[in-house]
Amino acid sequence: SQQGEEDPQALSIQEGENATMNCSYKTSINNLQWYRQNSGRGLVHLILIRSNEREKHSGRLRVTLDTSKKSSSLLITASRAADTASYFCATVGANNLFFGTGTRLTVIP
Amino acid sequence: DTGVSQDPRHKITKRGQNVTFRCDPISEHNRLYWYRQTLGQGPEFLTYFQNEAQLEKSRLLSDRFSAERPKGSFSTLEIQRTEQGDSAMYLCASSQPGTGYNEQFFGPGTRLTVL
Numbered sequence: 001s002q003q004g005e006e007d008p009q010a011l012s013i014q015e016g017e018n019a020t021m022n023c024s025y026k027t028s029i030n031n032l033q034w035y036r037q038n039s040g041r042g043l044v045h046l047i048l049i050r051s052n053e054r055e056k057h058s059g060r061l062r063v064t065l066d067t068s069k070k071s072s073s074l075l076i077t078a079s080r081a082a083d084t085a086s087y088f089c090a091t092v093g094a095n096n097l098f099f100g101t102g103t104r105l106t107v108i109p
Numbered sequence: 110d111t112g113v114s115q116d117p118r119h120k121i122t123k124r125g126q127n128v129t130f131r132c133d134p135i136s137e138h139n140r141l142y143w144y145r146q147t148l149g150q151g152p153e154f155l156t157y158f159q160n161e162a163q164l165e166k167s168r169l170l171s172d173r174f175s176a177e178r179p180k181g182s183f184s185t186l187e188i189q190r191t192e193q194g195d196s197a198m199y200l201c202a203s204s205q206p207g208t209g210y211n212e213q214f215f216g217p218g219t220r221l222t223v224l
Contacts, residue, residue, distance in 0.1 A: 004151075031211060042113070042200055042215035043152070088151050095165050096142060097213060099151030 004032075004089045005099030012106040019076045021103040023089030024069075032065060033090045033097070034074050043088065046074075081109045111135055113216035115201050121222045122191055129187045130219045134203030141184050142213060143176055144200040145169065152200055173220060191223045 007022045025032070031050045035043040049056045049065045049072065056063045062075040076083055084107045090097040114133045122128050134141045139160050144152035155174070156166045160181035170176075173191075178184040188195055198220050202213040 003156050032210070035215075039216075040198075040220070042217045043202075048211055067191070075145050090151075092211065093154070095140075095157055096154040097152075098154070101149070 001012070004091055004098060006087070006089060006100045006103040008103060010104045010106070012108065013079055015079060015081055015107050015109050017079055019079050019105055019107070019108055021074050021085070021105070023074070023100055025072075025089070025091050025098075026045045026070065027091075029067070030092045031092055032072050033092070034061075034063060034072075035088045035090060035099075037086045037088065037102070039085070045061075046087075076105075079107045081107050083107050084098075113201055113203055113214050115199075115216040115219050117219055118217060121223075121224065123224050124191060124193060126191055127187065127189045127220065128191060129185055130199055130201075130221075131183060131185050132201030132216060133183045134201070135214055136182075138203035138205045138214070140204045141178055141180065142202040142204070143184070143186050144202065146198040146200055146218070147196075149150075155186075175218050188221075191221075193223045196221055196223045 004023050004025045033048045034046045037043045047058045049063050060077045065072045086102040086104050088099045088102045090099045116131045142157040143155040146152040153172050154167050156176050158178040173189045176186045198218045200218045201216045204213045
């Protein structure tokens with residue numbers, strides 16, 4: 001079964017706006033990761049945040065983690081049309097990743 | 110290009126036929142994973158290898174599915190007697206101990222359509 005659940009399922013914004021998507025998970029974690037998937041393609045690792053971290057930045061990406069609420073958020077600032085993709089959070093099992101259902105982001109030029 | 114590659118990218122087959130997919134991981138990565146992704150869902154773990162040893166299999170991996178990694182390099186995933194429910198994207202990923210195996214690098218996937 002999949003451990004993470006993203007919210008919203010779909011998000012449509014204008015280019016230049018910020019996009020925020022949320023992830024909730026069920027069990028204790030060592031780290032949480034975010035991946036991007038362009039339509040019909042493989043996944044690309046974006047960022048990893050460890051359980052003892054509360055916030056992490058990478059370029060236009062900002063990830064937060066609240067282990068007490070078992071939730072994480074991904075913020076993409078100053079969005080671009082090329083950011084159009086599905087975004088998944090993933091928690092680490094013993095030897096594999098558990099993915100959520102994803103947020104489909106559409107950035108309108 | 111030193112990324113993960115998968116072949117074929119697309120496969121259309123008739124129900125009941127056998128299919129085999131290949132994955133070539135990043136060369137220095139000793140772990141290799143197979144995932145299945147259906148439309149509108151996130152990837153679901155099927156199995157993984159450390160070197161040539163298959164160390165874990167998901168309950169999703171029915172008896173019709175078999176995976177191998179004979180020399181600890183490339184891997185194959187075979188589905189026997191395909192069913193329409195097998196239609197999905199099959200993703201391969203690899204990882205290395207240097208990152209604690211945390212970051213997985215994914216291939217472009219093989220999209221299977223069973224008619």
